[in-house]
Amino acid sequence: xxxxxxxxxxxxxxxxxxxxxxxxxxxxxxxxxxxxxxxxxxxxxxxxxxxxxxxxxxxxxxxxxxxxxxxxxxxxxxxxxxxxxxxxxxxxxxxxxxxxxxxxxxxxxxxxxxxxxxxxxxxxxxxxxxxxxxxxxxxxxxxxxxxxxxxxxxxxxxxxxxxxxxxxxxxxxxxxxxxxxxxxxxxxxxxxxxxxxxxxxxxxxxxxxxxxxxxxxxxxxxxxxxxxxxxxxxxxxxxxxxxxxxxxxxxxxxxxxxxxxxxxxxxxxxxxxxxxxxxxxxxxxxxxxxxxxxxxxxxxxxxxxxxxxxxxxxxxxxxxxxxxxxxxxxxxxxxxxxxxxxxxxxxxxxxxxxxxxxxxxxxxxxxxxxxxxxxxxxxxxxxxxxxxxxxxxxxxxxxxxxxxxxxxxxxxxxxxxxxxxxxxxxxxxxxxxxxxxxxxxxxxxxxxxxxxxxxxxxxxxxxxxxxxxxxxxxxxxxxxxxxxxxxxxxxxxxxxxxxxxxxxxxxxxxxxxxxxxxxx
Numbered sequence: 001x002x003x004x005x006x007x008x009x010x011x012x013x014x015x016x017x018x019x020x021x022x023x024x025x026x027x028x029x030x031x032x033x034x035x036x037x038x039x040x041x042x043x044x045x046x047x048x049x050x051x052x053x054x055x056x057x058x059x060x061x062x063x064x065x066x067x068x069x070x071x072x073x074x075x076x077x078x079x080x081x082x083x084x085x086x087x088x089x090x091x092x093x094x095x096x097x098x099x100x101x102x103x104x105x106x107x108x109x110x111x112x113x114x115x116x117x118x119x120x121x122x123x124x125x126x127x128x129x130x131x132x133x134x135x136x137x138x139x140x141x142x143x144x145x146x147x148x149x150x151x152x153x154x155x156x157x158x159x160x161x162x163x164x165x166x167x168x169x170x171x172x173x174x175x176x177x178x179x180x181x182x183x184x185x186x187x188x189x190x191x192x193x194x195x196x197x198x199x200x201x202x203x204x205x206x207x208x209x210x211x212x213x214x215x216x217x218x219x220x221x222x223x224x225x226x227x228x229x230x231x232x233x234x235x236x237x238x239x240x241x242x243x244x245x246x247x248x249x250x251x252x253x254x255x256x257x258x259x260x261x262x263x264x265x266x267x268x269x270x271x272x273x274x275x276x277x278x279x280x281x282x283x284x285x286x287x288x289x290x291x292x293x294x295x296x297x298x299x300x301x302x303x304x305x306x307x308x309x310x311x312x313x314x315x316x317x318x319x320x321x322x323x324x325x326x327x328x329x330x331x332x333x334x335x336x337x338x339x340x341x342x343x344x345x346x347x348x349x350x351x352x353x354x355x356x357x358x359x360x361x362x363x364x365x366x367x368x369x370x371x372x373x374x375x376x377x378x379x380x381x382x383x384x385x386x387x388x389x390x391x392x393x394x395x396x397x398x399x400x401x402x403x404x405x406x407x408x409x410x411x412x413x414x415x416x417x418x419x420x421x422x423x424x425x426x427x428x429x430x431x432x433x434x435x436x437x438x439x440x441x442x443x444x445x446x447x448x449x450x451x452x453x454x455x456x457x458x459x460x461x462x463x464x465x466x467x468x469x470x471x472x473x474x475x476x477x478x479x480x481x482x483x484x485x486x487x488x489x490x491x492x493x494x495x496x497x498x499x500x501x502x503x504x505x506x507x508x509x510x511x512x513x514x515x516x517x518x519x520x
Contacts, residue, residue, distance in 0.1 A: 108139055112180035113173065120151070123163045124172045131169035132161075133176065143179030146201040167200065168193040178206045186213045192229055199233055211238050218245055219458065220252035224259045228266040241402075246270065247368055248404035248456050248519040250278035254286035260293035264314070271317035277367045277456075277519070280319050281327035287311060287318055288335065304336035311337070321349050321362040370406055373489045373516045375496055375508075376480030379446050381414035386479040386512065391504035393512035394468040400493045401520065403459045405434075407452035408469060409515025411478040412442020420473035422451045427466040433457050446478045448515050456519060466499050467513055483509045492520050 111117070118134035125131055140147035150157055164172065171193035174185055184206060186194060195210035197203075214226055218241055227242035246253045253259065254270075262270075267290055270276070271283065291307035300306045308315065320332050328350070333343050345356045375395075408424055420442065425435045434457040440449045451469075459465060471477075485508055487494045494516065498507045506512045 109181040109183075111136055111139065112177060119160075121161045122172065123161060124167055124169045126165055129169075130165075133169070133172065135176070139180060140176075144201045144203055167197045170194075171197045175201065175203060175206060178203065184209045186210060188217060191217075192226075195229075195233060211235055214238060215241050218242065220245055220249040220455075221256045222258050223249075223253050224256065224262050224266070224270065227270075228262045231266065243273075244402070245458065247273070247275045247277055249458065250276045251282045252455050254278060254282055259286055260290050262290070264294075264312075268314045268317060271314055274366050275368055276365050278365075279327070280323045280365075281331050284318050284320065284323070284332050284335075287314065288337065291337075308337045316359050317361065319361045319363070319365065321346055321358060321360055322364040325350050368519045370517050371489055371492075371520060372409060373487050373492075373494045373518065374409075374448075374514060375483055375487055375494070375516075376510070376514050377482035377484065379411065379478045379480050379514070381446075381476065381478045386411070386477045386505075387475045388471040388473065388477070388504070389475070390470060390472070392468055392470050392501055393504045393506035394466055394499040394502035395506060395508070395511075395513050396464045396466050396497045396499045397516065398462060398464045398495045399459055400461050401491065402461055403492055404456035404519040405453070405459055405465075405467075405516060406456045406519060407436075407450050407517045408467060408513050409448035409450055409517060410440070410469060410471070411446070411480070411512060411514060412440070412449050413444055413474040414446075414476050414478050415474060416444045418442055418444075418474035420471050422472075423470045424451055424453065425466075425468045426453070426457050427468070428463065433465075442474075442477075450517055452517075459518075464497065466501055467516065468499070468501055469513055471512070477512075479511055480514045481510050483507070483511075489518075490520065492518075 113133060115134045117136065119137050120135045120140075122133045122135060123130050124133055137147075137151040141151050142148075149155070150162075168190070170190045174190060174194045175197045177183055177185055186209065191210050191213050195207060195214075198207035198210060214230075215238060218226060223242045223245040227239060227246065230236075230238040230242055267287070271287065276283065288307060291311050292302045294310040295302045295306050298310065300310070315337070320328065320338075323332065328346065332338060333347070338346075342359075345358055346360070349355050349358060349362070405426060410420070410422060412418065412420065418441075419439055421437070421439050423435070423437045426433045434453045434455065436451070436453050438451055440451055442449055483496070485496055487496070496508050502511075504512070
């Protein structure tokens with residue numbers, strides 16, 4: 001005889017119809033007699049609701065005999081006085097269904113861009129370049145307050161298909177990937193569009209990641225475009241970073257292709273910038289390039305009259321009277337965008353004692369004031385030092401904030417006035433970032449003499465760069481002593497270490513390259 005055994009089964013729902021895919025089954029076996037009972041729990045990590053399979057529970061009697069109870073059969077009774085030992089001898093192998101996971105995030109990530117159980121679709125992009133993307137209302141509502149209002153708010157949309165023409169498909173997919181998978185996938189080509197999508201649908205962490213990506217990739221080539229976008233997205237920190245790059249590397253920024261893509265308001269803000277570190281002829285040429293691009297955007301012929309028309313009042317923000325006379329005579333005066341009266345008045349401004357009134361700003365821009373990091377506490381000279389025979393003087397440095405190296409301060413002759421030829425270079429991990437070959441005249445004093453790069457070089461924080469110079473001239477010069485490994489210059493901290501490129505004796509403690517000239 002068998003003991004009466006009661007079987008309780010608790011389960012949760014599952015998406016798999018396969019009987020081998022089971023949920024968390026909890027089996028409670030209990031004898032009908034108080035002294036003959038046992039409990040067992042059998043489980044598998046799944047979420048299926050399927051017909052219960054045949055389970056065999058075996059009860060052993062005192063004499064070694066046993067009996068079986070199948071879960072699909074009525075329970076019998078057994079006179080055995082021992083607690084039964086339970087065996088699931090006929091329970092099938094359990095496995096998880098393909099779309100189920102123990103982690104909620106993993107379960108959501110499986111549904112990313114997946115048609116399975118999708119209850120909404122988005123038609124994303126402009127006409128002719130659209131892409132239809134699946135979505136799941138609950139997941140989207142959890143990840144974005146805008147989607148929550150769209151699907152579950154008072155003005156919830158019941159449409160199965162939603163058109164989004166103002167977002168690029170790649171950017172929308174990047175946002176969905178973050179919402180579903182908590183993964184941020186950005187590239188230089190899509191980051192601005194992704195930032196727009198993150199702002200529109202109020203996904204703040206993704207928006208912050210986009211801004212960080214832009215700040216990291218910021219350079220003179222894209223600074224003007226990012227300035228325009230940062231104002232549109234109301235990101236003041238990014239705006240400030242853009243201005244730092246544009247001010248310090250103004251000529252590179254103005255000559256970049258991106259400058260021609262900015263809007264008229266951003267153009268005016270750049271042209272009126274007091275700290276713009278550029279020659280005015282470069283500013284004038286950049287404005288004409290922008291005007292030509294704007295004519296194309298407005299489907300106008302690129303005539304001088306149309307260029308002047310699209311420039312409008314921005315023309316008077318160019319400080320033409322502050323140009324060198326040669327630059328004006330050979331450039332602006334012959335461009336055709338100035339009227340005859342304007343050209344005559346500006347020539348008179350250069351030459352006449354009584355200067356005419358001009359609509360153009362006549363005060364030069366202030367530009368940026370260069371700062372100097374001096375790494376030696378003293379200097380000296382000796383009868384057998386410091387000699388130059390084509391060997392390289394080099395030092396490595398790092399900063400804790402972004403700066404722009406404009407040039408080096410170098411020592412000169414210790415034996416009276418002399419002229420030197422200097423080839424200066426700036427490298428990062430062996431990659432040449434800037435170089436220049438120029439001459440400087442030293443007056444025999446222990447002062448330092450500046451040698452400039454053609455354009456300031458952007459220096460990122462927490463990375464070592466190599467500053468090098470090869471000098472040709474009077475063999476004996478001053479040299480630095482009592483060098484410092486760390487120097488504080490305003491809000492910027494410089495760190496120095498010896499360079500393996502140095503073949504003429506320069507190091508942290510002494511030698512050449514006493515100063516780094518920079519903008520911050």
